[in-house]
Amino acid sequence: MVTLKTVAHRYNNLSEIIFENWQVDKTQQWLLLGESGSGKTTLLHILTGILKPSRGEVIINETSIYQLGAKKLDQFRGQHIGIIFQRPHLIKSLTITENLLLAQSLAGLPLNRTRIHEVLDSLDVASKKKAYPSELSQGQLQRVSIARAVINKPSLLIADEPTSSLDDKNTNAVLNLLLKQSELNGSTLIVATHDKRVKDAFTNTYELK
Numbered sequence: 631m632v633t634l635k636t637v638a639h640r641y642n643n644l645s646e647i648i649f650e651n652w653q654v655d656k657t658q659q660w661l662l663l664g665e666s667g668s669g670k671t672t673l674l675h676i677l678t679g680i681l682k683p684s685r686g687e688v689i690i691n692e693t694s695i696y697q698l699g700a701k702k703l704d705q706f707r708g709q710h711i712g713i714i715f716q717r718p719h720l721i722k723s724l725t726i727t728e729n730l731l732l733a734q735s736l737a738g739l740p741l742n743r744t745r746i747h748e749v750l751d752s753l754d755v756a757s758k759k760k761a762y763p764s765e766l767s768q769g770q771l772q773r774v775s776i777a778r779a780v781i782n783k784p785s786l787l788i789a790d791e792p793t794s795s796l797d798d799k800n801t802n803a804v805l806n807l808l809l810k811q812s813e814l815n816g817s818t819l820i821v822a823t824h825d826k827r828v829k830d831a832f833t834n835t836y837e838l839k
């Protein structure tokens with residue numbers, strides 16, 4: 631499902647960050663751990679097609695992603711990779727439904743309002759579908775961010791520090807949502823964090839040294 635082969639990255643003249651080979655199988659749930667500065671964000675950018683590593687190969691769903699042209703890579707990302715950022719990235723001038731329609735459209739997929747309702751409902755925010763992001767609470771916004779990440783049933787769902795600003799109760803709630811949504815959508819889940827509270831929920835760990 632996801633394979634990292636002899637991947638390493640060097641920023642300018644800094645020393646090379648070397649990533650151990652990694653094989654992630656379909657529907658597995660992984661934690662990506664590492665201290666600050668160890669390269670988590672770099673690896674997430676490499677995995678999501680944003681940063682071409684200086685060397686090595688990244689294969690997602692049998693596609694070696696950095697061999698795709700820019701346009702194909704953009705479309706591949708929209709269709710196969712869902713990303714949940716630490717803070718919600720929604721477009722303020724669009725309603726929740728319009729934000730999700732945009733995610734379908736950017737991936738080159740047909741617009742599907744039934745799917746949007748179904749996903750919002752599974753995250754308990756369907757009542758907000760006509761609202762604007764500024765009208766939602768932080769917790770609701772985070773659930774909508776998860777909805778946007780899973781709307782196209784991505785094979786790979788990636789969350790970057792989803793719990794670092796949350797208290798224990800909300801940390802558990804968000805983790806459970808991520809685990810449930812990855813199962814519902816048949817997605818492989820990778821959660822990057824330095825939040826040790828998250829460790830117990832996962833059996834697979836990739837640790838950056």
Ligand SMILES: Nc1ncnc2c1ncn2[C@@H]1O[C@H](COP(=O)(O)OP(=O)(O)OP(=O)(O)O)[C@@H](O)[C@H]1O
Binds near residue numbers: 666
């Ligand atoms: N654009 C860049 N140009 C130069 N160096 C960079 C750049 N981005 C990151 N680095 C360096 O690469 C190393 C890894 O950074 P990265 O952001 O991947 O770490 P991280 O594990 O995500 O850290 P944190 O948990 O603090 O966000 C660090 O030494 C950082 O200074």
